[in-house]
Amino acid sequence: MAQARQRAGTLREQIIERALLGSGVISVVTTAAILAVLAVETVAFFREVPLSRFLADTQWTPLFADKHFGIWPLLFGTLLTSAIAIAVALPFGLLAAIYLSELAPDRVRRLLKPLLEVLAGVPTIVYGYFALVVVTPLLQRVVPGLAGFNALSPGIVMGVMIIPMISSLSEDALHAVPMTVKEGAYALGAGRLETLFRVTIPSAFSGITASVVLAISRAIGETMIVAIAAGQQPRFTLDPRVPIETMTAYIVQISLGDTPRGTIEYRTIFVVGAALFLMTFAMNLFSQRMARRFRKGDG
Amino acid sequence: MMHGHESRRRALLERGFHALCLGAVLLPLGLLALLVGDVLVDAAPRLSWDFLTSYPSRRAAQAGILPGLVGSLYLIGLTAAIALPLGVGAALYLEEYGKRGWLARLIEVNIANLAGVPSIIYGLLGLELFVRALGMGRSLLAGACTMALLILPIVIMASREALRTVPNTVREGAYALGATHWQVVRQVVLPLAFPGILTGAILSVSRAIGEAAPLIVVGALTYIAFLPRGIDSPFTALPIQIFNWVSRPQEAFMVNAAAGIVVLLATLLLLNGLAIYLRNRLQRRRYW
Amino acid sequence: MRHLYIAALLLPLAACSKSGQQGGAGATTTAAIIAIDGSSTVFPISEAVAEEFQKQHGARVTIGVSGSGGGFKKFCKGETAISDASRPIKPSEVELCKKNNIAFIELPVAYDGIAVVVHRDASWVDKMTVAELRTLWAPESQGKVTRWSQVREGWPDREIHLFGPGVDSGTYDYFTEAIVGKEHSSRGDFTSSEDDNVLVQGIATDPAALGFFGFAYYLENRDKLKIVPIDDGKPENGDGPIGPSFETVSRGTYQPLSRPLFIYVSRAAAEREEVQAFVAFYLDAGRKLVKEVGYIPLPDQGYVLVKRRFDKRTVDSLFGGKGSQVGVTIEELLGKEK
Numbered sequence: 001m002a003q004a005r006q007r008a009g010t011l012r013e014q015i016i017e018r019a020l021l022g023s024g025v026i027s028v029v030t031t032a033a034i035l036a037v038l039a040v041e042t043v044a045f046f047r048e049v050p051l052s053r054f055l056a057d058t059q060w061t062p063l064f065a066d067k068h069f070g071i072w073p074l075l076f077g078t079l080l081t082s083a084i085a086i087a088v089a090l091p092f093g094l095l096a097a098i099y100l101s102e103l104a105p106d107r108v109r110r111l112l113k114p115l116l117e118v119l120a121g122v123p124t125i126v127y128g129y130f131a132l133v134v135v136t137p138l139l140q141r142v143v144p145g146l147a148g149f150n151a152l153s154p155g156i157v158m159g160v161m162i163i164p165m166i167s168s169l170s171e172d173a174l175h176a177v178p179m180t181v182k183e184g185a186y187a188l189g190a191g192r193l194e195t196l197f198r199v200t201i202p203s204a205f206s207g208i209t210a211s212v213v214l215a216i217s218r219a220i221g222e223t224m225i226v227a228i229a230a231g232q233q234p235r236f237t238l239d240p241r242v243p244i245e246t247m248t249a250y251i252v253q254i255s256l257g258d259t260p261r262g263t264i265e266y267r268t269i270f271v272v273g274a275a276l277f278l279m280t281f282a283m284n285l286f287s288q289r290m291a292r293r294f295r296k297g298d299g
Numbered sequence: 300m301m302h303g304h305e306s307r308r309r310a311l312l313e314r315g316f317h318a319l320c321l322g323a324v325l326l327p328l329g330l331l332a333l334l335v336g337d338v339l340v341d342a343a344p345r346l347s348w349d350f351l352t353s354y355p356s357r358r359a360a361q362a363g364i365l366p367g368l369v370g371s372l373y374l375i376g377l378t379a380a381i382a383l384p385l386g387v388g389a390a391l392y393l394e395e396y397g398k399r400g401w402l403a404r405l406i407e408v409n410i411a412n413l414a415g416v417p418s419i420i421y422g423l424l425g426l427e428l429f430v431r432a433l434g435m436g437r438s439l440l441a442g443a444c445t446m447a448l449l450i451l452p453i454v455i456m457a458s459r460e461a462l463r464t465v466p467n468t469v470r471e472g473a474y475a476l477g478a479t480h481w482q483v484v485r486q487v488v489l490p491l492a493f494p495g496i497l498t499g500a501i502l503s504v505s506r507a508i509g510e511a512a513p514l515i516v517v518g519a520l521t522y523i524a525f526l527p528r529g530i531d532s533p534f535t536a537l538p539i540q541i542f543n544w545v546s547r548p549q550e551a552f553m554v555n556a557a558a559g560i561v562v563l564l565a566t567l568l569l570l571n572g573l574a575i576y577l578r579n580r581l582q583r584r585r586y587w
Numbered sequence: 588m589r590h591l592y593i594a595a596l597l598l599p600l601a602a603c604s605k606s607g608q609q610g611g612a613g614a615t616t617t618a619a620i621i622a623i624d625g626s627s628t629v630f631p632i633s634e635a636v637a638e639e640f641q642k643q644h645g646a647r648v649t650i651g652v653s654g655s656g657g658g659f660k661k662f663c664k665g666e667t668a669i670s671d672a673s674r675p676i677k678p679s680e681v682e683l684c685k686k687n688n689i690a691f692i693e694l695p696v697a698y699d700g701i702a703v704v705v706h707r708d709a710s711w712v713d714k715m716t717v718a719e720l721r722t723l724w725a726p727e728s729q730g731k732v733t734r735w736s737q738v739r740e741g742w743p744d745r746e747i748h749l750f751g752p753g754v755d756s757g758t759y760d761y762f763t764e765a766i767v768g769k770e771h772s773s774r775g776d777f778t779s780s781e782d783d784n785v786l787v788q789g790i791a792t793d794p795a796a797l798g799f800f801g802f803a804y805y806l807e808n809r810d811k812l813k814i815v816p817i818d819d820g821k822p823e824n825g826d827g828p829i830g831p832s833f834e835t836v837s838r839g840t841y842q843p844l845s846r847p848l849f850i851y852v853s854r855a856a857a858e859r860e861e862v863q864a865f866v867a868f869y870l871d872a873g874r875k876l877v878k879e880v881g882y883i884p885l886p887d888q889g890y891v892l893v894k895r896r897f898d899k900r901t902v903d904s905l906f907g908g909k910g911s912q913v914g915v916t917i918e919e920l921l922g923k924e925k
Contacts, residue, residue: 061775148792221417
């Protein structure tokens, strides 16, 4: 009798464990599904359009009579906005990290750190509104020839949004530099700033790099801010004052219309998605590697 | 050896740098305050009970956010119903069962990567898999499934954190009393980790409520003047409605967009406040 | 605690049943949805009609903005009941409908003059000829004609930023047919969007911009935009540069950019009670709403004829399924009707 109950107990345990395992496996299935979905449509795309055209052409007009399938205009749009974002986020993020880690009194740090995190929690559509309605008109007064849709405004706003990514992770990295290292520098007669720049920051370098690369990856994948404020005109340009289109905004644009499955136009959103996925995946991997190096203490 | 003015110069530099760094923290915060203030001011003329209970209209002054609000609530309810059991289950597996196995490691790597995938890629996945392949069409269910996959990594990570706060001594005590693995998990670990899991659940749901990009790809409609009837119904959501209004050039619609943003932010504040309140309330029950 | 959690999940259901009644009289009974999709030019009319309609009738209406072409693709697969179109149905679409056994009833509902607009402060633009527009928009100009000075001598040497509807848009089809001479043929390096609001936004904030869209969108935003009168070089239908307005479009002097707007109703949908009520409402209240929205309504007699067309379930296109035809006046349209 007791044995039967025990066996039933074990069977039940096994079923439960299998069920929980199943839940975990969903994440593996998700990754596989993403890869499959992107791969299937991308392969179908490249059966019609040779890879050379995709990589060499500098025009992107897949919907029009004169079709061009060069990825560069969209790629430039993405890179331009992301570069502006990092140009804003890096100095602010790093200086903020230094302040929070090295200079701030504990009470101030406990107040300001979560406040900075709020920046990352604001929905991106709110940032998009801000970029279009406040930042662009403001910039138009200062920058000559700034069009209503441009790369500068969403770039700056994106930069503000990703500041906490750099500041939080860099702060952790700086904080983790052992006191002994810093004290050694002080003992040798270095001042606070000298120690900071010559010892602490270099020691935390991999950790800081990890945070920056992660932030770049986030900027590249951002959709709503650029969809609202950057424009819908694929252009092979690095001029931040004119309308452009990013890879993510292109996917949104096509999704808002209706493109039937199986057409080359439908496939373009997956090809662009695949390129996007590859870029962010590579950056995330690199960032993780940097973070691991930092944790191992290679600086 | 240091000369007098050199040390003064150094002190000045240090102070200047200190101020610079403090500025780097305060400036973005100031910008955020400016943003929120601006939205509130823009939204003021339209914020009213009428706005919350009206349907969209071509006349901005009469256009309201009801379908968007209800759609969002329905959506995150369904999303939570899908993502939470799966997420907590996966976290339980990783923390309580498969700790050192190769499969657990594979799952962990996957979760870390999925957390960094841009949200619009989830939209593409949802479009091809849920809307087209599984035939759900542009329905609430397809939207919820897509969003569930999006927040799953966050739910898992938060739940794992919560499970880790339960000290091993408690587990071992339960085993010593003869409990089976699942009994320990269900009757000892889970109740203790529940506050953290709940907090994590609310936070991941609040992330979902602000997402627009995957929903656009999956096909949330921009003109909808009714409320969803069932999970196979077409739907819209708060951020989609805001996006629609932001795309309209008339100032009156910008006011509506701002008002919609206020509703969205208020909802987020409520959810986050709820999470913090619950966490504080429930944590008082600890007995060690 | 668990109960709180469950209650939170049930909250939206409670909200739903309470506000279900606000959807209109007797909203709880029928779950009928009238699905509409298509032209963003026609969208404002359909939106206005649907809004007023839903105040009196329990049926629910959804309206998408996929463009005339996008709308037809869905319509001819039976996914929508009504298709908004700013151009007549094309041969390929007639084929698709036939293949899927979708019979369509073509109903003209309004007239439109496509407005060519620039930023309010673009002082150098007084008018344009059709030839100049062709220079700007022809496919050969892609990547080459990029400055105002290349269009007309004496114009500023500034970059020109072009905005236009997307390839699924009937406005795009009609414009290319009328200006470039071949439907669907244009350069590809401009900001294209099926959503005309995006175009208005872009042009209104960019002094170097030029674009085109339905007249209603100009009227709605005329404080920010400037109309460009068009000279088609044909004095017989109006001499010199003429801009779009209620008069010039109804009289047929705003050429070549005046055109009829349509809704297409599928034969199957026309058998549904709520669709019949909707179409009747469209053609009845429509004439007032069309004017309110900013387009040119057909003459009263015109709506009577169109209604008769629907009642008889006349299945075919007045234009022989050949797509956009340039220069059809209201009189000609009604003449075909009889």
